[in-house]
Amino acid sequence: xxxxxxxxxxxxxxxxxxxxxxxxxxxxxxxxxxxxxxxxxxxxxxxxxxxxxxxxxxxxxxxxxxxxxxxxxxxxxxxxxxxxxxxxxxxxxxxxxxxxxxxxxxxxxxxxxxxxxxxxxxxxxxxxxxxxxxxxxxxxxxxxxxxxxxxxxxxxxxxxxxxxxxxxxxxxxxxxxxxxxxxxxxxxxxxxxxxxxxxxxxxxxxxxxxxxxxxxxxxxxxxxxxxxxxxxx
Amino acid sequence: xxxxxxxxxxxxxxxxxxxxxxxxxxxxxxxxxxxxxxxxxxxxxxxxxxxxxxxxxxxxxxxxxxxxxxxxxxxxxxxxxxxxxxxxxxxxxxxxxxxxxxxxxxxxxxxxxxxxxxxxxxxxxxxxxxxxxxxxxxxxxxxxxxxxxxxxxxxxxxxxxxxxxxxxxxxxxxxxxxxxxxxxxxxxxxxxxxxxxxxxxxxxxxxxxxxxxxxxxxxxxxxxxxxxxxxxxxxxxxxxxxxxxxxxxxxxxxxxxxxxxxxxxxxxxxxxxxxxxxxxxxxxxxxxxxxxxxxxxxxxxxxx
Numbered sequence: 001x002x003x004x005x006x007x008x009x010x011x012x013x014x015x016x017x018x019x020x021x022x023x024x025x026x027x028x029x030x031x032x033x034x035x036x037x038x039x040x041x042x043x044x045x046x047x048x049x050x051x052x053x054x055x056x057x058x059x060x061x062x063x064x065x066x067x068x069x070x071x072x073x074x075x076x077x078x079x080x081x082x083x084x085x086x087x088x089x090x091x092x093x094x095x096x097x098x099x100x101x102x103x104x105x106x107x108x109x110x111x112x113x114x115x116x117x118x119x120x121x122x123x124x125x126x127x128x129x130x131x132x133x134x135x136x137x138x139x140x141x142x143x144x145x146x147x148x149x150x151x152x153x154x155x156x157x158x159x160x161x162x163x164x165x166x167x168x169x170x171x172x173x174x175x176x177x178x179x180x181x182x183x184x185x186x187x188x189x190x191x192x193x194x195x196x197x198x199x200x201x202x203x204x205x206x207x208x209x210x211x212x213x214x215x216x217x218x219x220x221x222x223x224x225x226x227x228x229x230x231x232x233x
Numbered sequence: 234x235x236x237x238x239x240x241x242x243x244x245x246x247x248x249x250x251x252x253x254x255x256x257x258x259x260x261x262x263x264x265x266x267x268x269x270x271x272x273x274x275x276x277x278x279x280x281x282x283x284x285x286x287x288x289x290x291x292x293x294x295x296x297x298x299x300x301x302x303x304x305x306x307x308x309x310x311x312x313x314x315x316x317x318x319x320x321x322x323x324x325x326x327x328x329x330x331x332x333x334x335x336x337x338x339x340x341x342x343x344x345x346x347x348x349x350x351x352x353x354x355x356x357x358x359x360x361x362x363x364x365x366x367x368x369x370x371x372x373x374x375x376x377x378x379x380x381x382x383x384x385x386x387x388x389x390x391x392x393x394x395x396x397x398x399x400x401x402x403x404x405x406x407x408x409x410x411x412x413x414x415x416x417x418x419x420x421x422x423x424x425x426x427x428x429x430x431x432x433x434x435x436x437x438x439x440x441x442x443x444x445x446x447x448x449x450x451x452x453x454x455x456x457x458x459x460x461x462x463x464x465x466x467x468x469x470x471x472x473x474x475x476x477x478x479x480x481x482x483x484x485x486x487x488x489x490x491x492x493x494x495x496x497x498x499x500x501x502x503x504x505x506x507x508x509x510x511x512x513x514x515x516x517x518x519x520x521x522x523x524x525x526x527x528x529x530x531x532x533x534x535x536x537x
Contacts, residue, residue: 165473170502178510196525
């Protein structure tokens, strides 16, 4: 005999748009990294093989720019969502449940470092922990700088009329360093902090399913739980 | 029952997905890309070009671009009267310098001009010819060796004809790079070099596309630079010429003063962004590592 109580109560954390944008980022980010590094490291055999699989330097370059535009258009969609969230859903873009960094994040970081060294309890997070905020802002700000420096290299004729010519060189250095940062950050820090931690190993499903068991939600985002259920706690 | 078969399917998939995926990739890599091995090898294809010496391998010679020419057409008659009417005798085989002199410094390359007039005339107006004049006047050989004549870049006996543009580019980069190594490095670090030489993209610029095949201009005049850029980038404005193609610190003194100043800014900002990236990565790697260790520790403690 089954009753509904056997099913764990679930908490809805991400809507369809968030999940879709996350998948779009995964696909485009991966392709951008493969094509970009394939072209950059073309002095090495593996990169030449990669580029030839992708259809040669022209095709790899096209794919790189295509994915860049696709990925950047995600920011447009995201901004539209923020407007909708603010104006129609009357949500708060600055409140405690938002992604805006605040004093609590600095305090959480300090408390987490103490916890790491065995002093005290882990911090109680709001809707987004400081690491999740860093993940968000790393992508958000990183895409601005990648976008601008990428445009410098895509349209050097135009940009060299507006800015000094050697800025194209600066842009290419920034673009490469930022790409290394992005791949090494997402590949190691985001992966290990989000997906490989013992609680959810091997994968955090909530960004794909949009839901999370209420038990885990209370454990990992206690401050948000408190804010949403002031009477029950 | 249904759950059971689903479980079987699931465990089967989980067990076989990795080897199947790997095998698929391997098959694709080997069958779909027959030149995969050549592509994956890091060393460039061996060049069949050899510099001329006193001895000529006639098999290679007859297969090369000049293979249909007779020796006398370039070297003149060995004995008897030459075209100028001078008496020529075969060199003394017992003489001390016999077959010892460096062929490329001995040969009179003016005879190349008989057939390759345009190239020869361009060469005579270019930087290499100027360097040759200075070398003769001062008697000093430059840091990179003798000022090159035709034979230093081209092998009259062994150069093959009708090479593809990509292949020409590869050989050219090696040839020019043997005297200009830092320019070779910076060219190969630039989009043009990567696309043309590493990836064989035949619409990308090679050394000679900007510097001229025989004039070999050093491109210090902004107007000259711009006209070189505009051959491929017709919309380029004057400041386009300030983009640094040979973007490295070696041979900095060879650049114009504006480029040197720009180069310093580029290097400084590049260094700053490198430091920025390193600091961020060190911090977050340390943070993630410590956090992971702590979480594993807590988990293991719960189990005990």
